[in-house]
Amino acid sequence: MRIQKVSCFIWFLTAIFFAASAEAYTKEEVVKRGHLLCGVSTGTPGFASVNADGKWTGLDVEICRAVAVAVLGSPAKVEYLPLAEGESFTALLTGEVDILSRHSTWTFTRDSALAVHFTGVGYYDGQGLMIPKKHEVKRALDLKKVKICGPVGAPSEQILTDYLERNRIEFKIVPYDTLELAVKGFEKESCDLLSMPQSQLQGLRLGLADPASAVVLPEVISKEPLGPVVRQGDDVWLNIVKWSLYAMINAEELGITSRSAEELRVSNKLEVRRLFGLEGAAGKSLGLKDDWAFQIIRQVGNYGEVFERSFGPKSPLKIDRGLNNLWNKGGLQYAPPFR
Numbered sequence: 001m002r003i004q005k006v007s008c009f010i011w012f013l014t015a016i017f018f019a020a021s022a023e024a025y026t027k028e029e030v031v032k033r034g035h036l037l038c039g040v041s042t043g044t045p046g047f048a049s050v051n052a053d054g055k056w057t058g059l060d061v062e063i064c065r066a067v068a069v070a071v072l073g074s075p076a077k078v079e080y081l082p083l084a085e086g087e088s089f090t091a092l093l094t095g096e097v098d099i100l101s102r103h104s105t106w107t108f109t110r111d112s113a114l115a116v117h118f119t120g121v122g123y124y125d126g127q128g129l130m131i132p133k134k135h136e137v138k139r140a141l142d143l144k145k146v147k148i149c150g151p152v153g154a155p156s157e158q159i160l161t162d163y164l165e166r167n168r169i170e171f172k173i174v175p176y177d178t179l180e181l182a183v184k185g186f187e188k189e190s191c192d193l194l195s196m197p198q199s200q201l202q203g204l205r206l207g208l209a210d211p212a213s214a215v216v217l218p219e220v221i222s223k224e225p226l227g228p229v230v231r232q233g234d235d236v237w238l239n240i241v242k243w244s245l246y247a248m249i250n251a252e253e254l255g256i257t258s259r260s261a262e263e264l265r266v267s268n269k270l271e272v273r274r275l276f277g278l279e280g281a282a283g284k285s286l287g288l289k290d291d292w293a294f295q296i297i298r299q300v301g302n303y304g305e306v307f308e309r310s311f312g313p314k315s316p317l318k319i320d321r322g323l324n325n326l327w328n329k330g331g332l333q334y335a336p337p338f339r
Contacts, residue, residue, distance in 0.1 A: 038064035039097035045203030126220030128198035149191035249335035251302035
């Protein structure tokens with residue numbers, strides 16, 4: 001009942017917002033302001049967090065940097081607004097941010113009940129399970145009896161309890177008001193199972209006082225396609241954000257990196273020339289400069305480069321690409337072609 005009331009309230013806010021600003025165009029507002037307002041998480045390694053130098057890093061941050069390059073010519077022209085899960089969509093719908101780039105799961109309810117558009121999948125994830133290493137459990141089905149560290153109202157709770165009931169694993173929920181308190185409960189051994197998207201579990205594990213004391217089990221118990229979100233009613237902005245992500249994915253498929261982009265600018269390969277805006281519609285249909293995609297690749301990098309420094313070998317997480325490999329390398333990452 002509580003979730004239904006919140007959803008109705010957000011829908012009501014959405015209706016008011018669009019009635020008042022139906023003529024607003026996001027790109028023009030961003031250009032006039034001089035910087036992009038990017039809604040990110042409050043600190044999730046791999047997606048959005050502040051490093052030791054005080055700089056925002058992570059996949060969600062990189063997507064906003066790419067959009068800023070496309071529209072404003074520089075990845076530095078972004079203001080990041082950390083948003084808790086409960087306030088993120090409201091912030092987007094009320095115009096507090098131009099783009100929500102906060103590891104948001106693309107679901108039917110969000111896509112159909114809220115006045116938003118998911119612009120693509122930046123990360124294919126799935127809900128996982130983390131337990132203390134001392135339990136010496138190698139797979140979820142070996143669990144016999146567990147105490148769940150449950151943040152109150154977390155969407156992951158129902159998915160987890162359904163999974164445990166289906167596999168006849170006895171469980172008890174130990175409720176906590178926030179995720180932070182649930183993690184502390186896990187560390188103090190007041191409970192012994194945390195469940196959320198696997199990528200986030202890996203980040204939480206690294207944040208423990210002793211990361212080696214916990215393990216993330218291999219099972220994935222749900223589909224969690226994560227990607228950037230924009231408001232409905234502005235198709236140009238939707239396409240700019242969508243194709244900024246697709247530009248990075250296509251660049252990796254074509255073997256173009258931030259280091260090789262300048263050299264390949266003189267390529268005779270038609271696919272490269274189209275991506276770089278040297279052939280075809282270029283940037284006119286989006287109201288951008290012809291070389292907008294080239295600048296994204298040169299200044300931010302292709303999808304593989306972004307993944308590598310956010311989650312892969314160049315990051316503390318060291319997560320295998322798995323489903324986030326390109327489609328021609330056994331993964332699901334696939335972007336429409338530039339033609």
